[in-house]
Amino acid sequence: MSGYTEAMLALLAINFVVALAGYLPLAAGQLNLGVAGFMAIGGYVSAYLTNTYDAPIYLGVIAGGLVASVIATLLAVPLLRVSGIYLALATFALGQVIQGVLLNLEVVGAAAGYAVNKHASFGFIVTSAAIVLGLVFFLTKTRFALYLTAVKNDPVVSDLFGLNVKITKIQAFALGALIAGIGGALYGHHFSYLEPQNFNILLSIYIALYVLLGGTQTIYGPLAGALIFTLLPEVLRGSDQWRYVVFALAVILIMAVRPQGLITAQLLRNWAGRTKPTEAK
Template structure:
């Protein structure tokens, strides 16, 4: 019964998301949204994918990774090579970009995920910088000058990738595999003692998160016409990390909300370059002072609707409370 309720709520959110896509696509098609607003919408979608994919690694599995920009770079350059150098279709480029990033996640994951805490953070940060330096010194992809890419990312592609990312990671989190990852986050020693293969699940979560970061990289590369190694520095990793921390560690809804809010704030403050980072930083400081657990804590947005329903005198299944 509980599974049916979760499924019903899940499909309601999917329906609402599709309705939002249809309405926004109508606005785009009729020209009601200018190119700046459309590009902002695409950037929000790409950042949501990055936030949700890192949420699986940090928020669910508890692995403190700050090298997500490295997987973004691998996906961006891999997909750009597929379309610009090999002339293959955009969907194939996205898929190969994701697979390349997942392979990079496996390569860095096997040796480094035996580390914990700050040591893991340093290892993943080093991986991100190694990837950036490799592309910086590779003439095949333009080196420091960057690589020109055709504009192929549009709203239907970005929305589809966002929807797939959210569905896959939400279902993974609610599965037995996700519960194993949460157990590792809470107490890795206890999880190992209960027979959970901690290394397997940490590497699996790392690869899934890396795969979707690679998909985001492909969308990123084909949206901004040119990609350069400077786009994927360690500050980009911290930007993605902020989405997850500000939204609330363990809350996918929080990661999505934080990605949307911070992208809008950052985009619309670009006209004020002198004060943009000051205002951006103040927002984060105030948030961490008064809401250190993040916007959502560990809760999902659906929990608020259940609470409201109970306060109105009904239970989550729609029945009324009775008093004997």
């Protein structure tokens, strides 16, 4: 496998992880435009622990995810008092605050960036991504997934039926931040360098696109979105600046043809019905 192919597959695995970080809050009706900020927290925490205290990479990755999750939990209480576009604006501002703090934090290189000494191999990245995907897939088979859907569809009715809507939203927000922190840590350790500019609002928007255009109804939607929007720019790289035009047109086309996302629950049921073996008469 060439170095370019390996780097692309590693980036795709990381994008699968961060797509799920955007998926969990959206499954509860929360458009989080601060996912890149939580990625930055996870990446810098993990890099600092492995650089300064010689911690193993896997411990650094776990710690990065946990710190991002704890910070998200603390911030969720005031942030989730608003919803809809106001929540999107609040999380956008949060991402900008995190980026601004890192730009001025000398202990991790500030605007000059931060070299990550311990390198995560391609196998480690893929294995970590597979573990995260497996855990989220398991989560979608539990009652918690039903709670998220109920809160998204009608929080008032959910509250009347005894579901603690506020706690459910906080849990979804914190779990998304946990996964985003892991994704950021994997990114930093594989590419061996971090800088605040990598975790800007454009990255958060791309992550939101993975979920919205891939589909929010199943776990497969965000993965399909991440696959398309990771590989499509590379396929179009030979077309020079026109690739940005083609990429934007592809987004518009998908939104026009499939506003509910590329992969929906009904689509999966249809596929399952077609592939189901015919019973013997």
